[in-house]
Structures are given as C-alpha cells and as structure tokens.
Amino acid sequence: MTQVTEVAVLSTVDEPNAHDPALAEDEEDGGERVEPITEAGEGLTPSQREVLERCLHALTHAKNDSHTLAALLLITRICPASQLDKPTLRRIFEAVGLNLPHRLLVTAVRGSDSATASLPPEELLSLGTALLAALSTDPDMASHPHLLSTVPLLLGLLADGPSQTQGTPGQNPTAEPHSGPDGGGGGSDDVGGGGENAQEAPDSTPRLDQAMAADCYQILEAVCSLETGPEQLLSRGAVPTLCRAIEHNQVLSQEKGLPLLGCLLSGRSREKAWRKHPELLLSLLARVSAHFRQAQGQARLDQCSRLMQFLPPPGVATESAALKAVVSALWEELRPMTQARLTPAQIGPLLVLSACLLDLGGWEPAGPPKFCCLLVNRACVEVRMGLEEPPGTEISAELQHTLTGCYRIMEAAMEQACSQALAQSEAPAQPAITGISLQQSRQVLLVLQEAFAALIYHLSQVDPSRYGDPFVFATFRSLCAWLAEETACLKEEVTALLPFLIGYARAHLMGEGPDQSLSHWMSEMSVGEEGGAWSGSQALRYLLPALCHLSAEDGPRKVLLSLEAPALLVEFVSRGWARLKGRAGVATPRDPGLETACSALLNFTVTEPDSVRNDPCFRTLETLLSEALPVLVHKPALLVLAANLCTLGLMIGRLMPATSGPAESGPRRFFSAALRFLSGALEGPGPRPGPVAVSSAWEAWWGEAQELWRLGLQALGGCVRAQPWLSALVREEGWLAGTLALLETGARLPDQRTQEALEEALCALAEGCPACRQEIGGRMRAGRAEGALGGMGALRKTVGVK
Structure with missing residues (x-):
C-alpha cells in the first residue's frame, strides 16, 4: 500500500493529480473534469470548487484507506466544514462512512502498527474530528449509531487529552465493525489497527489543540440537539467526563463544555x-x-x-x-x-433565578421579611406591567420566561400571606417568611390580589386557538393555585372567568386543544401524571381545588351548572378509575385529584337535588360507583377515595325515585359494598365493656375520612326512606345486627357526632322497616342496652322503649 506521508499530502495540495490514481484518471480520459453535482457552498472560489469536485470523485473511487485519506485531507484543507452543504456532506458520508473517522481517532489515541500510523497523530485527530464535525451538521448523520459510538472517545479527548489509552467511558471504541455503509471506509489496510496490535506511543502523543477541541464540541452539540440526544450523552458518561474537563480547565471547557453541560442539565435529563x-x-x-x-x-x-x-x-x-x-x-x-x-431586561433573569432558589430552599434562607416582601412586590409589579397591556399585544418569549418566574415567586408567598391574614386571633403556624408581621402579610396579600387580577384580565382575552400555548398554561396554573387558597377576593371577576376556565380544562381533557407544543413543554419540564407523559388532565387537576370551593357558593355554582361542570368532573373520575383498574396487581398510590373531584361532585349532590335527578351524567356516575366501590373496599391504601365514592353514591341514592320490586344488580352491588365499608370504621372493646374505638384499618385515615363516614351514615338513612327494599339488604348484610352488638358492648362512642350519625341511621331503619324496629326494640328491652345503645334517646322514642 502507498505510504501517505505529510510530504505527500502537501504535494497533493499543489498538484492534485500527482499522487492519487483516481485524480490522474480524469486527465487520462482527455482532461474532462467531472461536473459538480451540486455547488458546495457559496463561500468557495471557482478553483476551490473545481478541486473539491475532483477530491469528491477520487473519494468515491478510492480503492483503499490511502486513497480515501488523501482525498479527505485535501477536502479539509480546501473547504472548512462550515462551507460544505448537505448534499456534499451526504456524498462524503456515502463514500467514507462513519467508521473511518472512528478508526482515525482510535489510531491517533492508541497507536497502530498499520502503515497509515506513520501519519502524525495530530493529522489523524485533526482529520477524524473535522470529518465527524462536518458530517454531524446533518441530523440524520448525527443520530447514526457509528457517530454515536465515537461519543465516549470524544469525551475522553476533551477531558483527558489524546494521551488516554483505555477506559474510555461508555464502551470500547475498537469494537466497531470495519466497513462503511458502501464499503468506502474499508480496505485491506485499516486505519484503526486492532485492539491487540495497538501500541503505546508516548513520544508522539498529540496535544488536543483548540481547533480539534472545537470540532469535538461541535459533534457533541449536534448529538445533544437531537430529540434523544441528551439521553445518548448521559448514557455514554457525558456528565462526569465534562465535569472533569471543566475541573481541569481543559481546552474550551469553559467556553464550550460548560454550556453543553448546562444544556444537558436543563431538560428532561x-x-x-x-x-x-x-x-x-x-x-x-x-x-x-x-x-x-x-x-x-x-x-x-x-x-x-x-x-x-x-x-x-x-x-x-x-x-x-x-x-x-x-x-x-x-x-x-x-x-x-x-x-x-x-x-x-436586567430584573427578569434576577427574578427567575430567585424563583428557582425559592423552589429549592423556601423563604428561610432568602433573608429578612422586609426583603422577602420587596421581592414579592417586584414580581407582582412585573406581572402587572407585562399582562395589563391592550388586547392583542404580543408578549415576547423573554418576557414570558420572566413572568413565569414571577408566578412562582407569587405562589411561594401566597399560601403564607393568605393564612396570616385570616388567622388574626389564632396562634399562627410557623410562617414561611420567618418573622413576617400581620401588617406585612396583608400588604403582600394586597399586591398579590392586584397581580392575580392582571392574570384574570389576560386569560379573559385568550382565544381557544391559543389553548396549546405553554405560557397560557403557566398563567392558568398560577391562577388556579391562587384560587385554591383564596376565593373571597375578586369573586365577580373569577365568576366571569369561569367559562374560560371550564372551557380550557375541558378542551385539554377531551383532547380538543392544539396541545402539541404544550405536550412537548410539559415533557421537557417533567410535568405529568405520576411521572408519566402529558395526558391532558393536568389542566383540570389544577382547577379542581377551586371548583371544590366555588361549587359550595350559590352564584358560582349556578354558572358551573350552566357550563356542565358536573359532566366534566364525572368524565375525570371515570378516566381516573379506568387508570386505577389498569394497575391491577400493581401498588396503587393515592390520587388526590380524584378525591377532590368527588368533593366537588358532593357539593352538587347536596345543594342541587334537581340537577342530580335530571342530569344524565349522574346516571353514568352511579354505574361507575357500583363497579368501583366493591373493588376499593379491599384496598386499604385507597380508603379515603373509597370513603368519597361511598358517600357520593349514598347521597345520590337518597334522591333517586323508589323502585318497585327487586333492586337492579348495579344498585344492590353498590349498597352491599357501602354497608361493608361503613361497618369497618369502628370496633368494639372485646369481651369486656369499654369504649368503642376507631378500627385499626381506619385509624391512619380517620382525620380525613371521619366526616365522610358520618355524612355517609346520614345519607344511608335517607336511602332507606327513599328505597324500601334497602331495609331488607341492611339486615341480610348483617349491618344492623353488627351495629347493635357494637353499641351494646361499647360504653361510649369516639365522639358525640359519631353517636348522632349512627342514631340517625338506626332511627330511619326503625321508622321504615317493622322488622328492623322489632329487632332494635327487642335489644333495648332485653336489658342489655346499658352501653352506647342505651343512651340513644331519639332511637328509644322511635321504637317505643321507655
């Protein structure tokens, strides 16, 4: 094989056809030059284009690595990679492949006994990195497995210099095949030598100069810009290697390495x-x-x-x-x-950085109350200035970024300001802003109110075509966070905005919104259900606490009914139940969103009986409850959700018209599960008399579930009055006998309200069912009613026991 030396290369620059048979072949054919297939960059002179085309022809017809190297070295001298267009790069790639530059780098770093190892390592490194840098400008080439296989080697060069010998992070660079896509990178004389033949060459160890380092970083930046690029770099050891390069202040590590590492650390990775x-x-x-x-x-x-x-x-x-x-x-x-x-322009990055620090450490390290109040005030001022513009004013991307940071500052201050302003006479909890006074808290609440008024003004102008805008979502989410804490302020403005809030949440839940960009943004921000991808329900999840508050107030609730908010909530609960069913055999974590949605629906069932009777969405909900509750009864971790569904179903059941004849299977299945669920909350003292206690299964959740349990018992009484067949089921399921036995042996119940709820349910049974009245009266007359049962005066009167 012909030796390709530095002298030969330089000679070839002056006389392109002197040492390359492929170039000389053109002259033998009568001097006809191969016509360019494409113009290779506007920055080239005609003579450069001519020589470049000859080199490309020689590259295409190269018979071995020597011919390929000669042509490539000429190309790198004639035309910088930045001046090569994609068609030209594609021709180079098809002729050479990505395996050859990989082997060039390995030869330069590890040495080889092949003939081409006589090329100085600096030349091999320069050629290999320059060629890869040029090819990486095409995304298809940047994502090619052969190029990705060079990433560990490039990282090692940047961190440790060309003197690295083994242990390149990620994988063994000599393990790649030795042929390019079209065979152009192959040949009998490999540049890479081989793993066993690789030799140390300490005397000729090249130094990574700035140009080579720039090429290495260009390749890594091209990979990082791919959709899966950050993950590709992470899996190949980019983080520790770049950190090492920065720590040792290697070439371009500050100018190129630090920004690249910052890019890796600011996305999904x-x-x-x-x-x-x-x-x-x-x-x-x-x-x-x-x-x-x-x-x-x-x-x-x-x-x-x-x-x-x-x-x-x-x-x-x-x-x-x-x-x-x-x-x-x-x-x-x-x-x-x-x-x-x-x-x-100066305050924007400062506020965004402050927001990030608040996310990490809260208010305590931020400083004294006076400074914290100043920071909140500055954020609120920026929000008002940015959002209170005439309709149609476009907000720049830079300002959107600033305002999103301001939202986070406002949210961090909001909970504390609201709680401090409302707890005037009570001992306040440990404040988030240490040492803030009540007066300062009121001032913060006032500026927050003005800023959130600006958010309402901005959202009132949003057209449905902008529902997929990430900034609209950020503004919507921030307003929902405020509404979750504060619904007394700006009540009229919030009520007027309900059509937008419901419409926005519905569009995303039903997949009607153009949310491709929002989905990408949410993915980049790692926001999703249970760590998963954007599903469309996040908008409604943020709105749920506000809906729970607003559905309890007459004015907003009427508007919500006109917007069919109950149907939206039922759809959300249905999807949540479908997701829980899909996790069969897998641990099922709590879903606070489902519980909050049930609370909002409960408000409608308590206050709007006509809507419950007439709105078909509540029939859909009944069917769901008859399927879900029997399953949830056996899932202790989801006890609070089961309490919500049980109480919601009982509250609906009391409003349904009485059925003649046997009950349908669905309602019967639901009420059987409800009775089993309600009976599990309390347990007796055992063989000896003593107080009735909360059962061990309910004890951990009693603080959250006790009100629902009491409300469920009250609703059970209403169901018994509305559905006569239910009395027989109460006896069949053993609920009546078990409850009476518990009350007989228990000296007292956990509290008076629990006793009142049980007594109301028993009175309803006694009033509507002669058999139940006889059983209850028999227990009381038997003289064994010395426990909690004997103290129920209303029940004694109902069954006629003095």
Missing part, C-alpha cells in the same frame, strides 16, 4: 443526571456559583441565566448541606441586586 451524580454536580454548582459571586455589574446579571441551568430540580439533594450553603451564599449576592435600580 435533568433529574436523572442529578440523581445519578449528585455529589459531582453539587461540586460543579459550587464552582459556577463562585464565579457568579466574583463577577461584577452586568457580567453578574448575564450569568443569572447560566447559573439556573446548574441548580438541581426540587426534591433532589435538597437536604444536602453543600446545597444549602450554595443557596444561602447566592441569596447574599441577590439581595443587594434586587434592591438596586434595574431595567426590565
């Missing part, structure tokens, strides 16, 4: 990277924070956005002392900056 490398990334964060604190003036403001990329996601490493120290130090620098006079 953020949480995974932090969970895998917490200590390493905390050390990097401390280093970046130190640079931020050392910067002055505008330079420090410019670094706010970069610093945010290196903060961990909330919930990861939050207990770390190192992270707390970094957050506290950053607040020390941010306080005087926030108090200074800044332009809107």
Whole structure:
C-alpha cells in the first residue's frame, strides 16, 4: 500500500493529480473534469470548487484507506466544514462512512502498527474530528449509531487529552465493525489497527489543540440537539467526563463544555443526571456559583441565566448541606441586586433565578421579611406591567420566561400571606417568611390580589386557538393555585372567568386543544401524571381545588351548572378509575385529584337535588360507583377515595325515585359494598365493656375520612326512606345486627357526632322497616342496652322503649 506521508499530502495540495490514481484518471480520459453535482457552498472560489469536485470523485473511487485519506485531507484543507452543504456532506458520508473517522481517532489515541500510523497523530485527530464535525451538521448523520459510538472517545479527548489509552467511558471504541455503509471506509489496510496490535506511543502523543477541541464540541452539540440526544450523552458518561474537563480547565471547557453541560442539565435529563451524580454536580454548582459571586455589574446579571441551568430540580439533594450553603451564599449576592435600580431586561433573569432558589430552599434562607416582601412586590409589579397591556399585544418569549418566574415567586408567598391574614386571633403556624408581621402579610396579600387580577384580565382575552400555548398554561396554573387558597377576593371577576376556565380544562381533557407544543413543554419540564407523559388532565387537576370551593357558593355554582361542570368532573373520575383498574396487581398510590373531584361532585349532590335527578351524567356516575366501590373496599391504601365514592353514591341514592320490586344488580352491588365499608370504621372493646374505638384499618385515615363516614351514615338513612327494599339488604348484610352488638358492648362512642350519625341511621331503619324496629326494640328491652345503645334517646322514642 502507498505510504501517505505529510510530504505527500502537501504535494497533493499543489498538484492534485500527482499522487492519487483516481485524480490522474480524469486527465487520462482527455482532461474532462467531472461536473459538480451540486455547488458546495457559496463561500468557495471557482478553483476551490473545481478541486473539491475532483477530491469528491477520487473519494468515491478510492480503492483503499490511502486513497480515501488523501482525498479527505485535501477536502479539509480546501473547504472548512462550515462551507460544505448537505448534499456534499451526504456524498462524503456515502463514500467514507462513519467508521473511518472512528478508526482515525482510535489510531491517533492508541497507536497502530498499520502503515497509515506513520501519519502524525495530530493529522489523524485533526482529520477524524473535522470529518465527524462536518458530517454531524446533518441530523440524520448525527443520530447514526457509528457517530454515536465515537461519543465516549470524544469525551475522553476533551477531558483527558489524546494521551488516554483505555477506559474510555461508555464502551470500547475498537469494537466497531470495519466497513462503511458502501464499503468506502474499508480496505485491506485499516486505519484503526486492532485492539491487540495497538501500541503505546508516548513520544508522539498529540496535544488536543483548540481547533480539534472545537470540532469535538461541535459533534457533541449536534448529538445533544437531537430529540434523544441528551439521553445518548448521559448514557455514554457525558456528565462526569465534562465535569472533569471543566475541573481541569481543559481546552474550551469553559467556553464550550460548560454550556453543553448546562444544556444537558436543563431538560428532561435533568433529574436523572442529578440523581445519578449528585455529589459531582453539587461540586460543579459550587464552582459556577463562585464565579457568579466574583463577577461584577452586568457580567453578574448575564450569568443569572447560566447559573439556573446548574441548580438541581426540587426534591433532589435538597437536604444536602453543600446545597444549602450554595443557596444561602447566592441569596447574599441577590439581595443587594434586587434592591438596586434595574431595567426590565436586567430584573427578569434576577427574578427567575430567585424563583428557582425559592423552589429549592423556601423563604428561610432568602433573608429578612422586609426583603422577602420587596421581592414579592417586584414580581407582582412585573406581572402587572407585562399582562395589563391592550388586547392583542404580543408578549415576547423573554418576557414570558420572566413572568413565569414571577408566578412562582407569587405562589411561594401566597399560601403564607393568605393564612396570616385570616388567622388574626389564632396562634399562627410557623410562617414561611420567618418573622413576617400581620401588617406585612396583608400588604403582600394586597399586591398579590392586584397581580392575580392582571392574570384574570389576560386569560379573559385568550382565544381557544391559543389553548396549546405553554405560557397560557403557566398563567392558568398560577391562577388556579391562587384560587385554591383564596376565593373571597375578586369573586365577580373569577365568576366571569369561569367559562374560560371550564372551557380550557375541558378542551385539554377531551383532547380538543392544539396541545402539541404544550405536550412537548410539559415533557421537557417533567410535568405529568405520576411521572408519566402529558395526558391532558393536568389542566383540570389544577382547577379542581377551586371548583371544590366555588361549587359550595350559590352564584358560582349556578354558572358551573350552566357550563356542565358536573359532566366534566364525572368524565375525570371515570378516566381516573379506568387508570386505577389498569394497575391491577400493581401498588396503587393515592390520587388526590380524584378525591377532590368527588368533593366537588358532593357539593352538587347536596345543594342541587334537581340537577342530580335530571342530569344524565349522574346516571353514568352511579354505574361507575357500583363497579368501583366493591373493588376499593379491599384496598386499604385507597380508603379515603373509597370513603368519597361511598358517600357520593349514598347521597345520590337518597334522591333517586323508589323502585318497585327487586333492586337492579348495579344498585344492590353498590349498597352491599357501602354497608361493608361503613361497618369497618369502628370496633368494639372485646369481651369486656369499654369504649368503642376507631378500627385499626381506619385509624391512619380517620382525620380525613371521619366526616365522610358520618355524612355517609346520614345519607344511608335517607336511602332507606327513599328505597324500601334497602331495609331488607341492611339486615341480610348483617349491618344492623353488627351495629347493635357494637353499641351494646361499647360504653361510649369516639365522639358525640359519631353517636348522632349512627342514631340517625338506626332511627330511619326503625321508622321504615317493622322488622328492623322489632329487632332494635327487642335489644333495648332485653336489658342489655346499658352501653352506647342505651343512651340513644331519639332511637328509644322511635321504637317505643321507655
């Protein structure tokens, strides 16, 4: 094989056909030059284009690696990669493949006994990285497995220089096949040599210069820009390797490596990277924070956005002392900056960074109450200035980013301000803003009210065509967070906005909204149901607490009825139950959204009986309840949801017209499950007299479920009066006998309200069912009613026992 030396390469530059048979062949054919298939870049001169086309022809007809290298080296000297267009890159790729540049890099790093190893390692590295950089500009090539296989090698070059020998992160670079897509990268004389023949060449170890480092980073940036690129880089050890390059201040590590690492840590791969490398990334964060604190003036403001990329996601490493120290130090620098006079462009990144720090550490490290109030005030001012614009005004992407950060500051202050303002005479709980006074809390609540009025104004102008806009979702979510805490303020404005709120939530739940961009944004932000992808129900989930409050008030509830809000809630519950069914055999975590939706539906059943009787969505709900409750009775972790469904079904049952003849299977199945569920809440003292206690199965949930249980018992009494057949079922299921036995042996019930609820249900049975009245009266007359049963005066009167 012909030796390709540096001298030969340089000679070929001056005389393109002197050493390359493929180039000389054109001359033998009469001097006709192969016509260019495409013009290869506007920046090339005619002579460059001519030589480039000859090189491409030679590359296509290369018989071995020597010919391929000669042509490639000429191309890299004639035309920079940035001036090569995609068709030209495609021709190079088809002729060479991605395996050849891979082998060039391996040869340069590890050495080889092949003939081409006589090329200086610097040439091999330069050619290999330049070729890969050029090819990576095409996304199809950047995602090719052969190019991805070079990622560990490139990372190793950037972190450790070309002197690395083994242990490149991710995989063995010599394990790749030795042929390109069309065979152009193959040949009898491999550039890569082989794993066993690789030799150390310490005397000729090349140094990674700036141009080669730039090519390496260009390739990695091209991979990172792919949809699955961050995951590809993470799986190949990019985080620890780039951290090492930055720590050792390798070539371009600050200019290129740090931004690339920031990109990896700011998308979907953020949480995974932090969970895998917490200590390493905390050390990097401390280093970046130190640079931020050392910067002055505008330079420090410019670094706010970069610093945010290196903060961990909330919930990861939050207990770390190192992270707390970094957050506290950053607040020390941010306080005087926030108090200074800044332009809107300057204050934006500062507020967004403050929001990120609040997500990580809350208000405690932020500073004294006066500063915290100032921060909230500045955020609210920015929101009002940004949203209170005339209709049709377009909000720039930069301003949207700022306002989204302001929303987070407002939400962080909202819960504390509301609770402090309402708890005037009570001992307040530990405040989120340490030391804030009641007067300061009221002032914060006032500025928050004005800012949320601006959100209402903005959302009132949103057209359905913008339902897929991530900024609209962020604004909607922030308003819902406020409504979950505060519904007394701006009541008329909120009621007027209900058509938008319901319409927006319905469009996303039913899949009617153009939410492709929103789905992508939610995926990037790792927002989804149970860690999953965007499903469309998130909008309604955020609105549910507000609906629970608003459905309890006459005015808003009438509007909600006109908007068919109950049908929307039933659809949400149906989908939630379908998802729970799909987890058969798998641990089923609580779903607070389902419980809140049931609470809102319960408000409608209590206050709007005519709607319950006439709206077909409640028939759909009854069918769902008859299927769900018998299953949930046997799932202790979902006891609160079962309590919601049980009480909701009983409240609906009391409003249904009486049926003649035997009950249908669905209602009978539901009431049987309801009776079993209600009977499990209390347990007697055992063989000796004593107090009745909450059962062990209910004890952990009693604080949340006791009101639902009592309301369910009251509704059971109403069902017995409305459905005569139910009395017989109560006796068949053993609920009556079991309850009477419990009350006989128990000296007292857990509290008076529990006794009143049981007594009301027993009175209803005694009034509507002679057999039940006889059984209850017999127990009382037998002289064994010395326990809690004997103290039920209304029940004694109903059954005629003195």
